[in-house]
Amino acid sequence: MSQETAYVTAAGLRLEYRWVGPGPQAAPTLVLLHEGLGCVSLWRDFPDRLAAATGCGALVYSRAGYGRSQTIALPRPLDYMQREGEDVVGAVLDALGVESAILVGHSDGGSIALVHAATEKRRRVAGLVLLAPHVFCEAVSVRSIAAARREFEVGELRARLQRHHGENVDAAFRGWCEAWLDPAFMQWNIEGHLPRVTAPILLIQGEDDVYGTTAQLEAIARGAAGPVETLLLPGCGHSPYREQPDETLAAAARFVRALVGR
Template identity: 55%
Template sequence: MSPVRPVEAIDAASITLNRSTGFYPVDGKRLEYLWLGPKPEDALTLVFLHEGLGCVALWQDFPERVARASGCGVLVYSRAGYGASDPADLPRSLNYMHDEGLAVLPALLDAAGVRNAVLVGHSDGGSIALIHAGGVIDPRIRGLVLMAPHVFVEPLSLESIANSRVLYTGTDLRQRLKHYHGDNVDCAFWGWNDAWLAPAFVDWNIEKYLPQISVPTLLIQGRGDQYGTERQLQAIASQLSGPVTTVLLERCGHSPFRDQPKLSQQALVDFIQTCHR
């Protein structure tokens, strides 16, 4: 296993931030990616896993600011059916996050040549990170940063997701999402929305993966999260085998990196420095 280059040994202000884009072929699909900063042989890689309606572009400039502040390499990608990636097959399996965490993500890491990584997951992306870390023996994973993750279904989540369906069909939400997803916009929305609102999805639960996770974990959630309560973080923190740091942000909803970008960035960078010190 390649040694991790400590973040504190890197002068982040002095590095030129390399940038590359393209597609990785994974499981018969072309997945859009953005790479920022050092390559995997030169530094730790932060792998960004987007939310249920996210993609590379919807992270906005947060990955770039994290890359500059941490000195780490950053890999951001869009899952199939999102952004500029190939469309996904619909309807999605109700185990679509299991499929992503157990099969697609390890293949993506292989395709990208990732050697040592911290998974940075938001919402669905956080759940996918947990499934991977607890369900795959992968020594490349050195830590987890989870923003608004979910490990079980709450009534609040279903109410907000049902409301998003009303907004998608009755407001300009579809047009705004189309700016980021292009022709994938309906695939992205209905693939996510139909799965979460399927009657059988109420029993979805990934807590069985938590005890197998021993790497350091940072949990970030807004106190005003409209898609989940603090019960999610409590369940995760109480069942993980490794050290856990929890950050609750005021004046923050479901997207800490958008609602409180500076505090989210600082928490992430501090965490990376601590867990590799």
């Protein structure tokens, strides 16, 4: 299928997406779900490399308010990750004909992947690769997001993000940070979804992640119904696929190949 960015309408939203490798009728599909400041382009070449290493297709889409997808009204609801996992991910997969999916989620995208795996009715999720996911709010996350807000307001972060989000830059950043910095968000918790996640999970996190501790991984391993593998990367922060791409790719590819028998 084409590697060019295209658009799909799902759950009433016009969303940009990119497809790499074989289509959904030819192979299982890696579904990449981006972080709280991510979008299609910020995955860089990781989807291409993972598709090539596994023989799977790769679908990457930008959530509403990110990248070149349609914008949103602020503020985002504090349960925005649950809403995405329950209402939007499945609609995107339906619209693009995906029948067998391995969810690859980074940060917020990992949380969304867990919610979708717990609530989807089609039983098409064969596995999950979760990079620095979170299932509850930690004080370290709040401190780091507050620091990111300062960098966005007075530093270079806004300009860097605008290259990827264009006119959505404020919706993307403020929708994310204002939700996490709302005092009520300290009560956010999706651990109750974990017993309904039966597919195998690979967890990858950097030991130097400033947005979350290994308590997140421990909670997932303790709560999920399916088998869970954990990989901690020394000298790595919050973005394993960017900071240690080769190690992250090798682990993810091995896990996916075992799932799909390749």
